[in-house]
Amino acid sequence: MSSNSQTLTPQVTPDVGGPATVAEGRRRGRPPAPGAGQERKKSLTARIRRDKVMLLLIAPGFLYFVVFHYVPLAGNIIAFLDYKPYLGFMDSVWVGLDNFAAMFQDGAFWEALRNTLVITGLQLALFFPVPICLALLLNSIVSNKIRKFVQSVVYLPHFIGWVIIVAVFSEVLGATGAVPHLLENLGLPRFDAMTTPEFFPFLVTIQSIWKDAGWGTIIFLAALMNVDQELYEAAAVDGANARHRLWHITLPGIMPVIVLLLILNLGSILSVGFEQIVLQRDNVGPGAGEVLDTYVYFHGIQDGQWGPAAAVGLVKGIVGLILVLGANKLAHFFGQEGVYSNGKSK
Amino acid sequence: MANPSSTLAAGLGRRPKSRPKNGPKPKDTRPVWMEKPKPAVQLSKAIALVVICFLALYPLLAVLATSLSSQSEIANNNGLVLFPKEPTFAAYQTIFAGGVVTDALIRSLVITTVGTALSLVVTVAMAYGLTRRDLVGGRFFLMTALFTMLFSPGIIPSFLMVKELGLLDSYAALVLPTLMSAFNLVVVRSFFMNLPQELFEAAKIDGAGDFRILVQMVLPLSRGVLAVVGLFYAVGYWNAFFNAMLYLNDDNWPLSMILRQYVLLGQPMGDSAVAEIAVPSQAIQMAVVVISLIPIVIVFPFLQRYFTKGVLTGAIKG
Numbered sequence: 095m096s097s098n099s100q101t102l103t104p105q106v107t108p109d110v111g112g113p114a115t116v117a118e119g120r121r122r123g124r125p126p127a128p129g130a131g132q133e134r135k136k137s138l139t140a141r142i143r144r145d146k147v148m149l150l151l152i153a154p155g156f157l158y159f160v161v162f163h164y165v166p167l168a169g170n171i172i173a174f175l176d177y178k179p180y181l182g183f184m185d186s187v188w189v190g191l192d193n194f195a196a197m198f199q200d201g202a203f204w205e206a207l208r209n210t211l212v213i214t215g216l217q218l219a220l221f222f223p224v225p226i227c228l229a230l231l232l233n234s235i236v237s238n239k240i241r242k243f244v245q246s247v248v249y250l251p252h253f254i255g256w257v258i259i260v261a262v263f264s265e266v267l268g269a270t271g272a273v274p275h276l277l278e279n280l281g282l283p284r285f286d287a288m289t290t291p292e293f294f295p296f297l298v299t300i301q302s303i304w305k306d307a308g309w310g311t312i313i314f315l316a317a318l319m320n321v322d323q324e325l326y327e328a329a330a331v332d333g334a335n336a337r338h339r340l341w342h343i344t345l346p347g348i349m350p351v352i353v354l355l356l357i358l359n360l361g362s363i364l365s366v367g368f369e370q371i372v373l374q375r376d377n378v379g380p381g382a383g384e385v386l387d388t389y390v391y392f393h394g395i396q397d398g399q400w401g402p403a404a405a406v407g408l409v410k411g412i413v414g415l416i417l418v419l420g421a422n423k424l425a426h427f428f429g430q431e432g433v434y435s436n437g438k439s440k
Numbered sequence: 441m442a443n444p445s446s447t448l449a450a451g452l453g454r455r456p457k458s459r460p461k462n463g464p465k466p467k468d469t470r471p472v473w474m475e476k477p478k479p480a481v482q483l484s485k486a487i488a489l490v491v492i493c494f495l496a497l498y499p500l501l502a503v504l505a506t507s508l509s510s511q512s513e514i515a516n517n518n519g520l521v522l523f524p525k526e527p528t529f530a531a532y533q534t535i536f537a538g539g540v541v542t543d544a545l546i547r548s549l550v551i552t553t554v555g556t557a558l559s560l561v562v563t564v565a566m567a568y569g570l571t572r573r574d575l576v577g578g579r580f581f582l583m584t585a586l587f588t589m590l591f592s593p594g595i596i597p598s599f600l601m602v603k604e605l606g607l608l609d610s611y612a613a614l615v616l617p618t619l620m621s622a623f624n625l626v627v628v629r630s631f632f633m634n635l636p637q638e639l640f641e642a643a644k645i646d647g648a649g650d651f652r653i654l655v656q657m658v659l660p661l662s663r664g665v666l667a668v669v670g671l672f673y674a675v676g677y678w679n680a681f682f683n684a685m686l687y688l689n690d691d692n693w694p695l696s697m698i699l700r701q702y703v704l705l706g707q708p709m710g711d712s713a714v715a716e717i718a719v720p721s722q723a724i725q726m727a728v729v730v731i732s733l734i735p736i737v738i739v740f741p742f743l744q745r746y747f748t749k750g751v752l753t754g755a756i757k758g
Contacts, residue, residue: 141576147650148569152581155566158619162601163588169597231488236470240489246744247493253671253736255679257696261703261729262499265506270722272502308496312747330473369682373704387595394596395686407594415591 173408177400193405203406205381206389213295213371213385214363220299222359225310226352230344232311233318248308256369259305264288267297288374291382298370313355314348321347354425361421364414386410500733507531507726514722531727541698541728547611548678548695549735555615555677560670563620567628568654589622599686613687614694618676624669631665632658668746671739678735695732703728 142149173193175186197203228248235241251259267273267287274284287297325343334342368387375383375392384392386406394403502522506514508531509524535541569575570582593601598617607613640653648656659666681696693701701707703725 138576141574145572145576148572148575149577150569151565151651151654152569155562155620155625156581156584158562158616159584159588159622161605162598162617162619163593164584166593166597166601167591169600170594172596172600228492231485234485235489244489244493246741247496249744249747250737250740251496253675253740254733255675255681255696257679257681257699257704258729258732261699261725262503264704265503265722265726266499304495304499327471327473330475335475372682373700390595395599400596404594404596407596411591411594418590 170404170408170411172400173405175401177404179398179400189401193401194409196402197405197409200402202380202384202393203389206384206386206406209295209382210364210366210385213298213366216295216299217302217366218356218359218363221303221307222356224303224307226314226348228307229311229314229318230340233315245308245311248311250308251305252309254305256367256373259301260370260373263297263301289377291378294374294378294382298366298374301370302367313351317348317351318344350428353428357421357425357428358418361418362414363417364410503726503729503733507723507730509723511721511723531721531723532731534724535727535731541695541731544693544695544698545731547692548732551611551614551694552674552677552735555619556670556674558615559619559624559673560666563624563628563669563673564654564659564666566620567625567632568658570625570629571632585622585625602687608687609689609692610687611692614677614680614683617683618680621672624672628662628665628669631662635661664746667743671743674739675736678732695728699728699732 169183172183172186174188174190175183176189176192177183177186232241232244235244265271269286269288274286278284287293321344325347326339329339329343364386366385366387368385368391371383371385372388372391375388377383380388380392387410390403390407390410393399394407397403505522505524508527508529510526510528510530513524513526566581566585570578570585572578575581602608602613602617607616635658640657643653643657679696681694681700684692684694684697685700688697690697690701706725
């Protein structure tokens with residue numbers, strides 16, 4: 095790893111930001127040393143010549159990120175325009191913050207915001223604990239064969255697309271499906287879970303659990319593996335029973351990971367599965383089924399209110415970014431001991 | 441599930457932390473210090489496992505069974521059949537007789553194959569380029585990629601970008617906008633960086649160029665991670681419908697959009713003039729679901745053993 099040119103560039107400035115890895119610090123500390131002009135220039139061209147294959151390999155990917163992520167990011171300027179497709183970016187009228195003002199006065203926007211928060215909140219409350227419990231259960235299976243089998247079964251739904259999942263759910267829960275018939279046969283009132291607006295947040299959450307709860311166990315299982323096994327033995331020798339060990343060893347052992355994931359989830363409370371909801375929004379109507387992302391899609395691309403819809407998208411993006419960054423900061427604060435050190439030792 | 445000694449008391453089955461690759465297989469035994477589990481605990485655990493597997497698999501099996509049933513049997517069973525008495529492939533015959541689903545299936549297969557190949561090439565190339573620690577601009581390129589995990593440009597600007605590039609109504613619109621994910625890039629890159637670097641340095645001293653090292657040494661050592669990342673990409677392309685909904689008109693739809701149109705929205709199959717199949721019966725709808733499930737179910741078992749590694753590298757390093 096210590097190639098020649100690295101030892102030739104001695105100006106390793108210590109990183110003020112704190113505990114990055116050694117490699118990280120080295121990389122950050124690379125550039126300019128004042129006064130080293132001539133020599134550096136020479137070494138730079140030499141380095142470019144040395145790295146030309148690597149740079150060529152990077153080029154297509156870099157181009158992709160620029161064209162499909164960074165340039166569209168600049169396209170958010172549309173939120174300040176009265177955009178008309180036939181006029182384009184240049185000739186559409188600049189309206190300043192009008193689109194944002196309109197957004198705050200639009201009842202549909204507040205409805206979409208409320209629905210988004212209700213759904214993500216419900217997912218946090220109902221979905222989040224499921225992978226943890228499932229991982230504890232899986233971890234307690236001694237037989238490798240059975241554990242592997244159950245793991246395969248619960249991972250599978252993660253790879254099934256939302257169109258298929260929604261189709262399957264309407265088959266089972268929908269008006270003509272098995273569950274409503276079962277309820278009817280039992281003499282209970284008919285209940286169509288797919289089209290009842292009040293039930294929609296629960297429906298979405300149940301679908302998410304079915305699809306991703308098993309997949310979510312992976313990270314907790316890894317955390318469980320990292321709990322020091324000798325603690326269990328010592329505790330057992332001292333007379334701790336299974337429940338004691340769960341409470342005093344297992345849970346504290348995986349707590350850093352739980353906290354970390356909880357914080358990261360909090361960081362994305364403005365985002366719900368777009369594909370999942372756009373498929374089902376019309377079953378329950380926008381009053382219950384509209385979330386921020388679908389609002390942008392239906393109002394912008396479908397109805398042609400480009401500017402106002404882009405304003406909503408931009409606000410969502412910025413607030414979301416702030417939340418994610420904040421969550422990451424917080425997670426570093428809490429999680430450094432747990433996940434990050436474990437990760438490095440691997 | 442019948443073997444009672446295989447389920448165990450609360451949360452604490454002990455097993456070797458990591459299995460040594462060439463060592464003996466770990467034994468499925470309870471450590472000596474652990475008390476014998478109570479039968480009640482074991483039983484409830486076994487029941488929980490069975491229920492979980494049932495909940496995960498029942499909907500899929502029901503879909504399969506329904507697709508093999510006749511319409512009258514479906515009606516008799518109130519919509520869902522679990523064991524068709526007289527299995528029939530009529531639904532599948534109907535589907536493949538009309539061209540709509542067949543065409544969409546081929547389209548989807550081609551898009552998925554080409555897209556996955558392109559994605560893998562671009563991802564591997566960039567990941568490998570970024571493994572050099574003192575690369576010119578290396579940190580800048582890496583950050584450019586990583587920041588895309590934090591924000592999304594938004595639906596409308598992305599749509600307009602595709603439109604401006606003239607990709608509307610072309611298959612490129614299904615591939616290019618989702619060509620690479622920074623997450624997969626990180627997974628591949630950290631895998632490459634964990635390979636024994638001395639090997640490559642030795643090759644370099646022997647005169648091998650960067651590209652040759654990638655093709656002849658790095659790639660053969662990376663089959664596992666390529667399989668996982670390839671699977672992630674392939675599943676993404678296979679399942680994607682929203683890009684098709686945005687960018688394509690209905691002559692060019694992939695299977696996922698056909699599924700949405702004819703199964704979720706219940707619209708008649710085939711163009712209205714011909715009306716090959718009127719309103720599709722439930723068996724036919726479910727047969728389309730099964731067809732779109734098959735590739736996933738086939739590929740899944742082969743790649744399963746790589747999942748944990750792939751996901752964790754990405755989660756931790758990212």
